[in-house]
Amino acid sequence: MSQFEEDTPTARANVGAPQPSGAELRRWRQYLANERAEAAVYRELAAHRTGEERAILLALAEAEGRHEAHWRELLGEQAGRPLRADIRTRTLAVLARRFGSIFVLALAQRAESASPYASDPHASAAMAADERIHEEVVRGLAARGRLRLSGTFRAAVFGANDGLVSNLALVLGIGATGVANSFVLFSGLAGLLAGALSMGAGEYVSVRSQRELLDASNPDPEADKVLPDLDVDANELVLVYRARGMEEEQAKLHAALVFSRLHAQGPPPTAPINAIDEHESVGSGWGAALSSFCFFASGAIIPVLPYLFGLQGLVAVIVAVVLVGIALLGTGAVVGLLSGAPPLKRALRQLAIGLGAAAVTYVLGLAFGVSVG
Template structure:
């Protein structure tokens, strides 16, 4: 086993730049350990234990750099900005966002190429990234249903209503017409999105429920023919290999017959396995509908604000475009953080798609306005 606290001995002696780098590593390890401890304070059970174990590992890395410095902490800088932001977020929120950012921080570890970091430390950092990815995945599953509806709702509201008011505004109609068109689009779109999400999630749950085993089928187990072993077909239908299905079904039926009819009702869940499904990721129909309605409405309100406050013409169009652009950048960056992707790239992609769609309707509005004139 590799001793991660053992100091490597490169061919050349350390320079002043090396010692400065060690101090920077020392500061970052301390800050990362603080992030995990702050998160652990807001968790219980297994998640808390995992986070405290990560903090302990960062403490071992901290001890490595401190040993190389002969215990001299003078001149140790503050942690980098990204890590300090993580600490601040962990203290205030302790949320999935912090774990998603921490996942990215672990993935950027320089230890694999640093001659003074041990192979065990480099391996630790890579594995830490996978541990944090797993913890973040739990939060993503809990958020997935309603969060998906919220993000799609907000983006649809922003883009569709901006396109609507820009297209109508470009025709040259009076400002009140643009305003009431935008408000009508807000209400109609929010109701449509909410209803659509409710039907979609409810239908998905109903389809999954239809795939679940019938609890009453377990009552038939004691009467099955041991030689024919029809239960094996159930396992095969659920995806088990033929030989494994026959073997497992035989064991199950033997247990049922040994227990007797009186205890057979205790075995249906084990005997008739359900298809895999993630209820947390699906969400609830009502939750998804409310999230979609509220976020579509909030997104659709933003492009209407200039006209709502009495503006008109080109200034209103420019302000609406700017406000929606900022909102698209924010939602895109948020999705990027949660998915572990570069936030700026996702934000710019969201902006380009949204403003591109609005630009098309604006040009069409100008064309119709010219035709009507």
């Protein structure tokens, strides 16, 4: 028997190995179900994509199929009726069918990182290695989405959390002084409007300023027109490329290519100076302002809701804190999911920071006013 044959599940079963226990069989059947479901997840994700990303996801599905074959061969006639995948994999499958988004890739990354194959003696070393590499592949795919999402996501998280925490702190601080319920409500709504306008204006100025800085660094489009008049053997085009980050030899080669195309028969090169200048997209100033306004307002309205519905005193405070706490847990969990970090840890961190800041103003309100009651 060859070395390869000795390492297959069938070969191991035929050399007098003890029969698997009931627990082992159940674990293998669960692995089999999970691999089938994971392959389906990657195929669903691939259906929402084109080109290279689609090919990568289909290759991942094929790899999960090889793992499925391993457990099917190991189980043999004892495979039994197909089991359902675990709850995490089923959730991934549902999300992949409905959305096919960065959230699903982030969850898939965490699922790959939690693979038990490294510590399971019945999984081959190649399978354990596959899972580690799959995590990196999914991390790379998710990174593309995270990069596209980063600006909007930053504004969403920052705006919503700022609205939640600042307006809760305002409402609790004023409410703790014992003023009338209508005054607390008015203060909360005023804080919502003032904060949202401030956030929107600040984001507009920030984006516009960034665009102006980038525009100042963009090459002059008129500079391309003087290229035919440059000395081919001694010209400053090489210096342009070097100033924009190219190594000297690479800059010389690039300049030579530009001149060879410039003097060749056929269409001249298009924007050879501008072609090497790339800046990140910073989006629209008005779009950023509007999104920041809405994100802040969506967070800031939550601590005001109990007062809008007529609740008063300690009851209104408790309801506001609970509502904001749930929202903070949600935003923290989303941040954890998208960053590939433990969602619960990020959610609790967000909760502690937000409620901690609000608690300070509440205590100050008690100190300078009368007890809520």
